[in-house]
Amino acid sequence: MTWVNFITNDIANKLSAGRLSDKELTLQSLCAEYDVSITPVRKAVDILIDKGILVKDKHNRLKTASKKNIKSAKTENKEALPPTDLYEKVSKELVLESLGGVAHFLREDATAKKYQTGRTVIRRIFNRLAGEGIIEHVPRCGWRLRPFNKEDLTAFLQVREVLELKALELAKEHLDADVLKKMLEKNVITKTNIRADNSIHSYLIGQSQNRYIKDFFEHYGKYYEILFMCEDTDLPSRELATRQHRKIIDALIGRNWKAAEKALIEHIHINHFVLNNKPELILTLMGMKK
Numbered sequence: 001m002t003w004v005n006f007i008t009n010d011i012a013n014k015l016s017a018g019r020l021s022d023k024e025l026t027l028q029s030l031c032a033e034y035d036v037s038i039t040p041v042r043k044a045v046d047i048l049i050d051k052g053i054l055v056k057d058k059h060n061r062l063k064t065a066s067k068k069n070i071k072s073a074k075t076e077n078k079e080a081l082p083p084t085d086l087y088e089k090v091s092k093e094l095v096l097e098s099l100g101g102v103a104h105f106l107r108e109d110a111t112a113k114k115y116q117t118g119r120t121v122i123r124r125i126f127n128r129l130a131g132e133g134i135i136e137h138v139p140r141c142g143w144r145l146r147p148f149n150k151e152d153l154t155a156f157l158q159v160r161e162v163l164e165l166k167a168l169e170l171a172k173e174h175l176d177a178d179v180l181k182k183m184l185e186k187n188v189i190t191k192t193n194i195r196a197d198n199s200i201h202s203y204l205i206g207q208s209q210n211r212y213i214k215d216f217f218e219h220y221g222k223y224y225e226i227l228f229m230c231e232d233t234d235l236p237s238r239e240l241a242t243r244q245h246r247k248i249i250d251a252l253i254g255r256n257w258k259a260a261e262k263a264l265i266e267h268i269h270i271n272h273f274v275l276n277n278k279p280e281l282i283l284t285l286m287g288m289k290k
Helices: 001-017 027-034 036-049 067-076 086-098 108-114 119-130 150-174 175-187 199-208 211-230 235-253 258-268 273-276 278-283
Strands: 054-056 063-064 135-138 140-144
Touching: 001 027, 001 036, 027 036, 027 175, 027 199, 036 054, 054 175, 054 258, 054 273, 086 119, 086 140, 086 211, 119 135, 150 199, 150 211, 150 258, 175 199, 175 235, 199 211, 199 235, 211 258, 211 273, 211 278, 235 273
Parallel strands: none
Antiparallel strands: 054 063, 135 140
């Protein structure tokens, strides 16, 4: 199953169950919900429009169509898990491998054999990873893995702070309280469960409507996005991230911009004790090192 099929089916199921409102039917909100780029979301929406499940009003906003069409969608679409993406699998494993701190070359044929696919597929994935800064292409030598570097992390966080604060400033009048409340609910802290959801970052960047901010994170953000997600396997790190997300979102819902900015800055810089002090712990927590 592709992401397009999964998103199409999932939206249809949520509409039929009354778990998705018209306010949440914006491309940016759906991107944040599924944590994907706009391309698969746009394709899924087009399919749902063709099926008569969604329509566009005179202002070009998405709305649910007739109840009859939505009910029929429920019988046609079954619940499914998100697809396993080879690109996501390869990128995650290479980022974790980079924590060893040593740059080394990657062989297309060996990688293709490891993942039981063709060299052409691996070459396409490597090209994409090079565009995102996870690996680099060395002329006449091949593909080289980018090693983790604490100084690079510090430099990235400095630029991230500037751009995310600008994104927040630009996004102020485009934020949807219902979407924010849903994000707040996804950041859970109970006695038995701690779950962090970082979609607030992509939501702010998307709602900023600034292509240059988006381009920076698309090109340089993937490597650190994977690292930060893996860092959250450490329970104290995950709890801290969850509390910080809730603090940011609460301030945004209350339109307390100064508090939101302060919480965002704290979150960006304070939440990486493991990466800065014992990155090898992530490999242990991920089951890649005994």
